[in-house]
Amino acid sequence: MASILAVDDSASMRQMVSFTLKGAGYTVVEAVDGVDALTKAQSQKFDCVVTDVNMPNKDGITLIKDLRALPDYKFIPMLMLTTESGMDKKQQGKAAGATGWIVKPFNPDQLLKTIKKVLG
Amino acid sequence: MSIDMAQFHQVFFEESFEGLDIMESGLLNLDMGDVDSETINTIFRAAHSIKGGSGTFGFSSVANFTHVMETLLDEMRDGRRQVTQSAVDVLLGSVDCLREMMTAIQDESEVDEARVAEHKQALETELNGSETPVVKEDSTIAPEPSSSIPSNDEPTISGWKISFCPHTDLLKTGNDPVRMFRELAELGDLEVIVDFQGVPTLFELDPEECHLSWTLILKGDVARESIDDIFDWVEDECDLSVQSLSAAQSGIDEAATATTALETQAPIEAPKNSPSASTTEQSETPAPVKTPSKDKGASKAKPPAAKASGSIRVDTGKIDTLINMVGELVITQSMLSLVGEHFSLDKLDQLKNGLTQLERHTRELQESVMNIRMLPISFVFSRFPRLVHDLSNKLDKKIELKLVGEHTEVDKTVVELISDPLVHLVRNSLDHGIEMPADRLAAGKPETGTVTLEAYHRGGNIVIEVKDDGKGLNKDMLRQKAIEKGLIDEGTVLTDKQCYELIFMAGFSTAEAVTDVSGRGVGMDVVRRNIQSLGGNIEIISELGVGSTMAIHLPLTLAILDGQSIAVGDETYIVPLGSIIESINITDDMVNRVAGKGETFRLRDEYLPIVRMHDIFHVESAKAVNLIEGLIVVVEGQGVRCGLFVDDLLGQQQVVIKSLEANYRCVEGVSSATILGDGSVGLILDIPGLVRLSNQ
């Protein structure tokens, strides 16, 4: 099963994402911010990245940009978790190379549906 | 798939309360003149996280409330809005309100809707005061998602013709046209016509780029939103037109080959619709909102578990140390069982080594476990900036709070119990200590008073000081007051220290009028009693016109103590190692006997009282009755020094402190008890209590 890197500085959100995806059989590694995520992504190749946008120590958009620059992450799906008011964030995210987004608030079903969509 | 979202609630509440604390301290740190963007950003991020989490976990009232705060903060962050004191105050109030809301939700009690509405109103007023149209639009769109969806019930459509011409960079965002087609195929009958025209020659071809375009015929009763949904992520990376089959019927062929001027209009239309696509997701949010309400019923069966479990946040480093130690312990244990399996005398050395190791590991393990309970005092200090901010406003005083030694670690229990007494002391300093600005200027002091909260370790104690540069305690006034109140006699002679201690007497209050700041009823006597019940004491240093310092001395941990065992006859007592200064042998000629005042001996420049343990504890089996037969252990506790006369010193060990009062009573001269190596109970001595006993 595919491996997913879940990045969020909020423990509850991270746990929710991780729990949901693990429940569906994915391998999930959690990271607490962009810096942590980048380190983890470099030591192991993930099939998909799900990241919060607003985080300390490297936000989600910069993270996506940095990841896209790595050969391993050129084409893999990367999703942003963003709030509905963040239209400009979506645009910035796309410019940085994000595949798409999941709009907060979302429930586990919506998350799974989207992940299944990008991972096939 | 059903996931019980309630399992994440506890974590969500914990991090939200932390977030609120961060917001609060951030807001208090904002300097109006020179706003630090990183501080604003931190505050914003905390609000944003709470909003995101509360929405996801179904606390929509919290989410709605935080949304307004977030909008305000967002504008401040972008520099679109000036950071004003009034905005900060409104935000601070909102932080409190939010904290109450979340506490109420957590306790499943009633949320004070009126208060919430009031704060929300204040926020909105603040927000609209210097309203920028962009924001206004933003905040009104959110609550009415359906208004922007034009017409949901279009006449039944037989299908759609989609012309999809991705830009060359599409693949670089991880989007795959095949994935989108697969999704479209799930909606209805899909016919895919590919157009190779844009593909360059093999020589020029960059395999990472996309040069294909497609015409897709989707047949079936499919809502336009479902299609927009699929292309939502790539709308900016492609030229897209979606036409209903009936309308497009005539021009299929043209559309398949070229993008006409008319159709370039279509992609602009698509993004217009896309917010509605994302709001369709939003209109589904009643689902997550309902989930928790269902959960509520389920969690009602086990709320005590969630609430009673006082959790503690532990540094992972501490846990790693612990795991390492357990590892070593296991190794030692297996080594010892090997020795024991085929034991012979020649293995005695191995056995001894093993036992020494075991002892070391046990001790280290114990230390590490205790260490887990240690928290920085900042957990207590962090509430004071707010308190000082609010109170100095209320009192019209200018006061700066300084926090020193916030990282000093102290036992969790101490952290929990010291908070209230400290609040009382700080309030007192603000109310009675620091003078009004005018008075300060008149006295030649800076207009702004300073209150310092400082924590540091000294010996086995933590010392917490509340220091102010206010007017200091007036000894004569204190004395007069005490006489008026009938607490002391007119003729009583008091030292400075005793004078200050008058304020700890029940029924003593120096406030000329009871103010709502220092409160009514609960006095300094209660503060002192609470501190004493933690095994600590409080001491006052004051100078008239210069300021006062209240120093609280507390044991570092309430659970464990380094002890020295002493023998008195066949009884064993424990003296806290930290209170032992030295042990000496003395002879009779070193002793002064003052009639009615007991015995003293001279230690360097000091005369110390001799406390004969066998005497005051009535130990009949005592071996040493003459001073030369035993030992004098010089001890100090809470500023009191004396020489304990005992039979002998035994070993030193760490002891686990057990309450004597839980089932029994408080015994003069004894602070608590412990369980000794042989399973019997040993009493831990209380030095000031012993001196009092000896004086009786």
Add this chain to the structure above:
Amino acid sequence: MEQETVIPEDIDEKKLENLVQFLSFTLGDEEYGVDILSVQEIRSWEPVSRIPNVPSYEKGVVNLRGAIVPIIDLRERFNLGHSEYTSLTVVVVLQAILNGQSRTMGVVVDSVSDVIHVDKHTIQSAPDFGTKVSTEFINGLASVNQRMLMLLDVEKLLKLDGVDDIDTHDEEY
């Protein structure tokens, strides 16, 4: 230690619900009972750690599975004289809620006799004995097989002089 359950024979089903169980024990030639629900365990006497400067009936404290529990000599508490402790001396560990907190205490008795069923309605209120036995701890009297059983008020028993009656924190300066 003999322990048998004595159920009065003349009792019918209906009255069963009115039955209260008491653990009976002796002090000298007197027989006492405590509500069985307040009895945590029965142990044999073991040496205690003496506590200085307390009444002599407070013999000291022991370690009861990590808790420090006081041991009270009931004979001395009731002014019934003192008897030597042997390995046959019995300690009844009692538990009650005092001021909202659970409190445990061991009481030294001569011997434990029975678990006795007493009909609530047959318990007589304690008369003023005018004897050496302090009536303040006695809740009532029950008659069992021609013997008189003095039923003790465990909560009162667990209250110690100088602890629960006055506030010891009031210090003078």
